[in-house]
Amino acid sequence: MRSVRVWLEKDGRAIYTSHLDLNRCMTRAVRRAGIPLWYTEGFNPHPYLMFPLPLPLGQSSDGEPMDIRIETDMTDGEIFDALSRVMPEGFTVKAVREPWDKAGDVAMAQYLITLELADAVQAERTAAVIRSLIDGGELTAEKTGKKGRMKVVKEIKLSELIHRFELSWEGSFIKISAVLSAGSTVNLNPALMLDALCKAGGFEPVYTEIRRQKLLKSDFSDFE
Amino acid sequence: MLSKELKNILLKVQKPGRYTGGELNSVVKDSAGIAVRYAFCFPDTYEIGMSHLGMKILYGLVNEREDAWCERVFAPWLDMEKQMREHNIPLYALESGDPIKDFDLIGFTLQYELCYTNVLNMLDLAGLPVRSGERKALTPIVIAGGPCVCNPEPLAPFVDLFLPGEGEEVTNDIIDLLKKHKALGSTKQEFLKEAAKIQGVYVPSFYSVEYNPDNTVKAVTPSNGAPEKVKKRIVSDLDNCYYPDKFVVPFLEVVHDRTTAELFRGCIRGCRFCQAGFLYRPIREKQAKTVDGQCRALCGSTGYDEISLCSLSTSDYTQLYPLLNGLLEWTEEDRINIALPSLRIDNFPEELMQKISSVRRSGLTFAPEAGTQRLRDVINKNITEDVVMSTVKEAFDGGWTAVKLYFMIGLPTETLEDVEGIAKLAQKVVDEFYHNPNKPKGKSVTVSVSASTFVPKPFTPFQWEAQDTPEAIAEKQKHLFESNTTRKVNISCHKVYTSVLEGVFARGDRRLADVIETAWKSGCKFDGWDDVFDTEKWEAAFENCGISPEFYASRQRSFDEVLPWDHMDYGISKSFLINENKKAHEAVTTPNCREKCSGCGTNKLNGGVCHALCKGMA
Numbered sequence: 032m033r034s035v036r037v038w039l040e041k042d043g044r045a046i047y048t049s050h051l052d053l054n055r056c057m058t059r060a061v062r063r064a065g066i067p068l069w070y071t072e073g074f075n076p077h078p079y080l081m082f083p084l085p086l087p088l089g090q091s092s093d094g095e096p097m098d099i100r101i102e103t104d105m106t107d108g109e110i111f112d113a114l115s116r117v118m119p120e121g122f123t124v125k126a127v128r129e130p131w132d133k134a135g136d137v138a139m140a141q142y143l144i145t146l147e148l149a150d151a152v153q154a155e156r157t158a159a160v161i162r163s164l165i166d167g168g169e170l171t172a173e174k175t176g177k178k179g180r181m182k183v184v185k186e187i188k189l190s191e192l193i194h195r196f197e198l199s200w201e202g203s204f205i206k207i208s209a210v211l212s213a214g215s216t217v218n219l220n221p222a223l224m225l226d227a228l229c230k231a232g233g234f235e236p237v238y239t240e241i242r243r244q245k246l247l248k249s250d251f252s253d254f255e
Numbered sequence: 256m257l258s259k260e261l262k263n264i265l266l267k268v269q270k271p272g273r274y275t276g277g278e279l280n281s282v283v284k285d286s287a288g289i290a291v292r293y294a295f296c297f298p299d300t301y302e303i304g305m306s307h308l309g310m311k312i313l314y315g316l317v318n319e320r321e322d323a324w325c326e327r328v329f330a331p332w333l334d335m336e337k338q339m340r341e342h343n344i345p346l347y348a349l350e351s352g353d354p355i356k357d358f359d360l361i362g363f364t365l366q367y368e369l370c371y372t373n374v375l376n377m378l379d380l381a382g383l384p385v386r387s388g389e390r391k392a393l394t395p396i397v398i399a400g401g402p403c404v405c406n407p408e409p410l411a412p413f414v415d416l417f418l419p420g421e422g423e424e425v426t427n428d429i430i431d432l433l434k435k436h437k438a439l440g441s442t443k444q445e446f447l448k449e450a451a452k453i454q455g456v457y458v459p460s461f462y463s464v465e466y467n468p469d470n471t472v473k474a475v476t477p478s479n480g481a482p483e484k485v486k487k488r489i490v491s492d493l494d495n496c497y498y499p500d501k502f503v504v505p506f507l508e509v510v511h512d513r514t515t516a517e518l519f520r521g522c523i524r525g526c527r528f529c530q531a532g533f534l535y536r537p538i539r540e541k542q543a544k545t546v547d548g549q550c551r552a553l554c555g556s557t558g559y560d561e562i563s564l565c566s567l568s569t570s571d572y573t574q575l576y577p578l579l580n581g582l583l584e585w586t587e588e589d590r591i592n593i594a595l596p597s598l599r600i601d602n603f604p605e606e607l608m609q610k611i612s613s614v615r616r617s618g619l620t621f622a623p624e625a626g627t628q629r630l631r632d633v634i635n636k637n638i639t640e641d642v643v644m645s646t647v648k649e650a651f652d653g654g655w656t657a658v659k660l661y662f663m664i665g666l667p668t669e670t671l672e673d674v675e676g677i678a679k680l681a682q683k684v685v686d687e688f689y690h691n692p693n694k695p696k697g698k699s700v701t702v703s704v705s706a707s708t709f710v711p712k713p714f715t716p717f718q719w720e721a722q723d724t725p726e727a728i729a730e731k732q733k734h735l736f737e738s739n740t741t742r743k744v745n746i747s748c749h750k751v752y753t754s755v756l757e758g759v760f761a762r763g764d765r766r767l768a769d770v771i772e773t774a775w776k777s778g779c780k781f782d783g784w785d786d787v788f789d790t791e792k793w794e795a796a797f798e799n800c801g802i803s804p805e806f807y808a809s810r811q812r813s814f815d816e817v818l819p820w821d822h823m824d825y826g827i828s829k830s831f832l833i834n835e836n837k838k839a840h841e842a843v844t845t846p847n848c849r850e851k852c853s854g855c856g857t858n859k860l861n862g863g864v865c866h867a868l869c870k871g872m873a
């Protein structure tokens with residue numbers, strides 16, 4: 032048995048696949064590729080396949096890591112080829128490598144957010160609004176969580192979770208490049224940040240796209 | 256392929272994966288080279304439609320053709336419909352995203368009566384008039400197939416042509432004909448006239464219906480050269496009939512998400528309440544090696560880890576053991592489970608049973624259907640209490656603690672004593688558990704009883720019977736609950752009014768079209784969904800149209816009444832059905848088709864051949 036990290040681009044119609052569905056979908060892809068997965072032992076054996084950082088529904092990604100355990104002496108290159116042949120529309124295998132970092136080492140993620148506003152005037156105005164909101168450092172969002180059985184609404188300070196934020200605009204488009212906290216303990220979904228910006232700034236884009244570009248470790252180096 | 260407009264609404268609805276397409280093995284073609292574009296519509300949710308084998312077969316079959324492109328369409332759920340209407344997005348096909356109103360063929364599969372309002376709603380969402388008379392152009396032609404087509408009359412004014420029987424051959428015939436008429440620039444009428452000449456095509460607008468003063472049908476008269484009786488189409492040789500080697504693999508979890516193998520069509524049992532058992536006759540088997548090959552291809556192309564062996568009564572398949580042995584040779588190694596959904600457990604070899612996952616996972620299921628032997632004889636359900644008891648005994652010996660029993664309430668001749676029999680039988684199963692010295696230690700037993708409501712259906716021996724009134728059903732359900740004295744038995748029953756509605760449409764005539772349209776206009780849709788179904792709206796629709804549901808549901812018909820579906824020919828002779836009905840009332844059983852042919856007549860559709868009779872097919 033050995034572990035492999037497969038890097039997948041996710042784009043197009045595939046972005047509407049939820050995390051749970053993605054697991055099932057990729058297990059089948061690995062089966063079609065003829066790569067023997069390693070199964071857990073015990074009463075209800077299941078194949079080992081996991082995503083260190085699930086991607087929210089509706090977002091695309093340059094490269095999502097997927098960890099699998101396999102029972103084969105296929106090389107990384109052979110696995111790359113076999114998987115590439117069977118991927119559903121919207122998924123592209125970018126790389127197959129040994130998992131270098133532990134899944135828990137993910138600390139941040141870098142996103143590219145594209146907003147389309149009604150026109151160039153709106154875009155310019157909105158860009159200024161966003162900038163001042165970020166610079167103000169007061170941005171908050173509400174998050175519903177659970178405390179025991181009770182539903183609780185928590186207010187979270189977003190500025191603490193935003194590590195880098197760059198913004199540019201051209202025509203009716205605004206592009207934001209942001210590095211946000213990510214991982215299993217503290218995680219900021221860029222959609223949540225965007226909602227908070229829209230609410231606080233009183234604007235509504237006509238169209239939005241969010242793309243995850245890479246995962247980072249706490250020292251800002253790439254998660255590999 | 257998704258417009259920005261669509262992308263914007265997709266994140267506002269539940270399960271956007273229902274509406275995106277792009278699944279593995281879905282077929283995308285260049286529309287430039289396509290003569291006939293076909294929108295295959297399933298009038299229910301994506302999850303239900305994507306589980307349906309018939310759709311997979313016809314989808315693959317049409318897409319084999321270079322001149323045609325078949326795409327899938329499902330009924331958008333309420334939240335999506337709202338968004339689509341608000342943003343003026345017409346109903347589109349999943350593969351191309353193109354609006355289906357521009358397609359050449361729009362085909363519906365009618366699996367259950369309660370989907371009729373969804374058919375209308377989908378046509379409307381497409382931007383088309385729901386009545387065929389108002390769709391003047393040659394295309395789109397609206398067609399419909401599926402079991403409900405055995406009595407399509409309630410939908411007659413909405414659908415251009417119905418396809419009774421099996422769709423594999425006739426679909427291609429229709430596509431060929433439409434292609435020709437498109438090239439010729441024919442009118443819709445010209446096309447329909449030619450179509451009506453094909454066996455297995457029913458053009459409802461070519462038939463006029465007259466009624467008697469008592470509201471029964473007086474006569475159905477064909478015109479435009481359409482045949483007096485429309486004979487259903489069947490496929491003769493399943494081994495050489497098209498079967499897909501790929502299934503579209505959904506991203507979302509759907510109801511049946513696995514490889515499905517079809518073993519045979521038809522059923523040898525002849526249970527008198529079961530419409531499928533008569534509609535799909537004569538019996539035609541597939542060779543085990545054909546099935547095995549199809550399973551290998553499908554598992555390879557989909558990556559599924561489960562095969563479901565699907566037929567009406569799977570254990571009646573004559574080559575079941577060779578098939579299972581062959582499958583187990585490769586499925587075990589590939590970690591593929593085999594599921595047998597409709598299993599009679601009597602005489603099933605233990606070592607095979609151990610390897611079959613359905614039994615392992617879901618516990619035992621039995622369908623005695625009726626609570627007393629007398630009533631089981633009436634319905635010709637050949638399962639005795641002894642068999643039930645000996646099988647549960649074995650199961651308890653083997654460590655099972657859950658048994659599921661399926662029954663029906665409202666069967667012809669049923670008395671309260673029969674209803675009580677259901678609770679008694681369940682109690683006996685509980686007792687059997689506690690008397691069993693080998694029962695699993697320290698565990699208790701659960702017996703689940705599901706009691707659905709019997710609905711008389713066309714082309715069964717009970718097609719003349721009165722359905723129990725809602726009051727009678729409610730009383731029987733209450734009696735069943737009161738007869739149950741143990742908490743080890745869980746009873747669940749169906750909603751009463753939906754069964755009545757199902758019964759009305761199953762045996763209805765054309766006048767019901769107004770009721771369907773009225774109900775739909777008042778907001779009825781997804782009527783098969785308990786949480787959406789609106790009894791009051793339906794009651795109002797009947798009242799506004801001046802039509803009494805009782806006339807259709809709870810009226811006993813005489814054998815010489817002209818039935819609204821008498822001009823549909825499913826190969827089953829009426830004298831056979833009458834004879835079966837009489838025997839039912841005398842509680843006399845009919846042997847299964849393997850023991851003896853009872854002359855139902857369907858073998859004539861297949862050149863006299865019925866595989867129920869050939870022992871040990873080569």
Ligand code: SF4
Nearest residue numbers: 848852853854855865
């Ligand atoms: S032809 Fe005879 S054996 Fe075949 S289905 Fe009919 S009754 Fe049964």
